[in-house]
Structures are given as C-alpha cells and as structure tokens.
Amino acid sequence: MMLNMTAMIDVVFMLLIFFILTVDFRPREDALSLDAQKRIESATPGSGGSGDPFSLPERPVVVFVRSTGDGPGEYLIQTDEPILGSPASSAELRSRAAAARGTTLPASQPFSIRPSTDARWEHTLAAFSALQKAGFREIILANPGGGT
Amino acid sequence: MMHGSPGQGSRGRATLALNLTALIDVVFLLIMFFVLVAKFGRYPTLPLDLPRIGERTADAVDPGSRPAVDVVPKSRTAAMGGAYRFGSASFDETPAGIEALTSAVRAMRTAQPEVEISVRAERTEPYARVHPAVLAVGAAGVKHVHLMTVPEITGRTP
Numbered sequence: 001m002m003l004n005m006t007a008m009i010d011v012v013f014m015l016l017i018f019f020i021l022t023v024d025f026r027p028r029e030d031a032l033s034l035d036a037q038k039r040i041e042s043a044t045p046g047s048g049g050s051g052d053p054f055s056l057p058e059r060p061v062v063v064f065v066r067s068t069g070d071g072p073g074e075y076l077i078q079t080d081e082p083i084l085g086s087p088a089s090s091a092e093l094r095s096r097a098a099a100a101r102g103t104t105l106p107a108s109q110p111f112s113i114r115p116s117t118d119a120r121w122e123h124t125l126a127a128f129s130a131l132q133k134a135g136f137r138e139i140i141l142a143n144p145g146g147g148t
Numbered sequence: 149m150m151h152g153s154p155g156q157g158s159r160g161r162a163t164l165a166l167n168l169t170a171l172i173d174v175v176f177l178l179i180m181f182f183v184l185v186a187k188f189g190r191y192p193t194l195p196l197d198l199p200r201i202g203e204r205t206a207d208a209v210d211p212g213s214r215p216a217v218d219v220v221p222k223s224r225t226a227a228m229g230g231a232y233r234f235g236s237a238s239f240d241e242t243p244a245g246i247e248a249l250t251s252a253v254r255a256m257r258t259a260q261p262e263v264e265i266s267v268r269a270e271r272t273e274p275y276a277r278v279h280p281a282v283l284a285v286g287a288a289g290v291k292h293v294h295l296m297t298v299p300e301i302t303g304r305t306p
Contacts (some may be wrong), residue, residue, distance in 0.1 A: 007170045014177035022185050028208040029198060031266065031294035070272050072200060072300070115275040121219075122199035122271035124278075125295060129201045144276040 032129055034139065060112040060140060061105070063093070065127050067120045075123035081105070090126035097134035110138035116143045192216045192236055194228075200273040201297040206233075208299075215256060216296070217249065217281045219269035232281055246280050253288035264292040 061081040068074045077093055078086045083104050087093040101107055111131050115124045124141075131139050193211045196218065218233040225231050230238025232249050239249040257263050265285045269278045285293050 010170050012176065014174065014234050015180070018177070018181050018184070021181075026195065026211050027298050029211055029266075029268075029296045029298055030202070030208050031296055032201070033292060033294050035291060035293075065275075092237050117274065117276040119275045120271065121269045121273040121275060121278050122201070124202050124275050125199045125297060128295070129297075133202075133289050141279065141282060144274075 032125060034141070054070065058106070060109070060110040060138070062142075063111055063113045063124050063127055065113060065115040065119045065132070067116070067118065067123050070120065070133075072080055072122065075120070075126070077127055090130040093127060094130035094134050097131055097136065101135050107135065108138060109136060110140065111136055112140040112142045114142040115144060119144075161218060170211070191215045193266075193268060194220065194224075194233060196221070196268050197270050197272075199297045200300045202300060211296075214264055214266055216266035216268050217253070217285055219267070219271050219273055219281055221273065221277050222277075231277065233283075241277070241280070246284050249281070250284040250287045253285055253290060257289050263290060264294060265290050266294045266296050268296045 061079055061084065063084075064076075064078040064080075065080075066076045068076060070137075075091060075092065076086070077088075079093075083100050084093065085098050088095055101109070113124060113127050113131075115127075128139060133147070152262040177196050190212045191214060193216050215235065220228045220231055220233055220238070222231075228238055230245065231241035231247070232239040234249060237252060239252070253265060256265075267278070267281050267285060269281070282293060282295070
C-alpha cells in the first residue's frame with residue numbers, strides 16, 4: 001500500500017508556517033496601576049487642579065529618588081520622614097514602610113515620589129512598587145526635579 | 149476530463165481528474181490560520197526594555213492588549229518621528245507635542261469613557277521624559293493609568 005504523502009506534507013508545512021508566524025516572543029507585561037485623577041501632581045503646582053497635592057487630607061511623605069547608574073540597584077532613596085529615613089534599597093523601603101503602616105504612620109498616609117530629573121524610570125517605579133506593596137495607596141508621582 | 153490525442157494510438161482514453169483533497173486541506177488551513185492570527189482590537193506597541201520590577205503577577209497582560217503611550221527612546225526618536233507614540237501617531241517632546249498627545253488620548257476617552265491606558269517606557273529612561281506622558285494621560289481625563297513593567301529576571305524583590 002502506497003501512502004500518499006502530498007496531503008500530509010501540505011498540512012505539516014501549513015502548521016509549521018502557522019506556528020512560526022504566530023509565536024510571540026515578547027514577554028507578558030505587569031502593570032503598576034494608579035488613579036490618574038488623584039495621583040499625578042499637576043504640572044503647575046498650586047493650580048488647584050484635581051492633581052493638586054494640597055487637596056490630600058494629610059501632608060505627603062516625600063520620597064526622593066536619585067539614580068547613580070543604570071543598574072537595577074544603583075539608586076539612592078531618601079525620605080523626609082524620620083521613621084523611614086534613607087533606606088538602602090526599595091526592599092528596605094518596603095519593609096520599613098510596611099512596619100510603620102498602621103502604627104507610626106496612618107494606613108491612609110499619602111506619599112509623594114519626587115525623582116530627580118535624570119532618575120531612571122526603573123528606579124522610580126521600584127520606589128512606587130515598594131510603597132504599594134507595603135500597603136499604601138495614596139502615592140503621587142511628583143514633578144521631576146522637585147527635590148534633592 | 150479530456151480525450152487522448154489521436155496520435156497516441158488506440159490504448160484507451162486518458163482521464164485527468166483533479167484531486168480536491170489536498171486543495172481543501174490547504175484552504176481550510178488558510179482559513180484557520182487567518183481566523184486565529186487576526187488580532188482583533190490589538191493596539192500597536194513598541195518593543196521596549198521595560199523596568200524589571202518584582203515578580204510575575206496573575207494579571208499580567210500581553211503587550212498591545214490595551215492602548216498605550218510609549219516613550220520612544222532618544223536613540224530612536226528621529227526614526228520614529230517623535231518622543232511619544234500613541235497608536236500609530238508620534239508626538240514631540242515640546243509643549244505643543246504634549247498638548248497634541250493629550251488631545252489624542254482625550255479623543256479616545258471620549259469614545260470609550262472607561263478606557264484604561266498603559267504608559268510604557270524603557271527602564272533607563274530619565275523620569276523627566278516619562279512624567280509628561282503620565283501627566284498627559286491624566287490631563288486627558290483617563291482614570292486608570294497602568295505603568296508597565298516586566299518581572300525581574302534574578303528574582304530580587306524590590
């Protein structure tokens with residue numbers, strides 16, 4: 001019995017083309033979500049817009065972020081809150097913030113992340129993510145260069 | 149069906165039948181292919197080296213599953229025709245460009261009031277280049293902004 005290979009080769013080639021064309025090598029992406037109407041500082045401070053930081057119920061703790069290099073850990077974090085001080089990494093910021101939440105800092109404590117103008121986006125988000133994971137929800141992304 | 153030519157002698161009639169099996173195989177596969185790869189409602193995004201933050205979460209999404217404002221790296225700004233990209237349009241880093249970006253996002257929000265927008269930027273992008281994009285999305289009245297990241301490779305927790 002002769003096996004007719006033509007149809008099988010047709011199908012195999014089509015499957016091959018299908019998988020080559022449809023495979024997506026790009027990784028799936030995660031999101032750090034924020035409420036844009038509350039948590040982005042207005043471009044013109046004090047303008048009274050919905051992003052006005054002064055509309056927050058409490059004075060935000062300012063978190064300064066400064067990059068010292070391109071690497072994932074090459075940045076400095078400084079806060080104006082003595083309890084949090086100047087953590088050596090975002091992991092330390094997270095643990096200090098989590099420990100302070102509900103004790104020395106109210107659970108609804110607002111934060112204002114104030115990166116320097118040339119601070120890397122990754123370092124900014126590391127601080128943002130650390131505070132979010134510590135349980136804080138009121139986090140503002142401040143104007144660049146607003147601080148140290 | 150055709151008849152043998154008279155010159156070939158009298159050895160009977162030669163028939164030419166079209167085998168439809170292979171043709172139907174291929175046609176069905178083509179249909180399947182186009183049905184499956186059609187990316188309905190996909191939004192264009194640039195391939196970017198996103199910040200590597202934290203671990204994989206369950207609600208990770210495919211790039212392009214929601215509209216995104218991409219911050220074009222400085223090295224590719226000239227080639228892409230602008231510093232910010234939204235859909236297939238590019239916008240300059242100037243105040244006029246940011247205003248145009250805000251208008252484009254606002255137009256989308258008007259059409260879809262509950263639209264959620266992603267902001268995507270390379271991990272080494274200076275904050276001063278990303279902030280205007282986040283600000284523009286906020287100024288357009290979009291409520292939910294997603295700052296896109298990928299999981300850390302080394303497993304270091306932030």
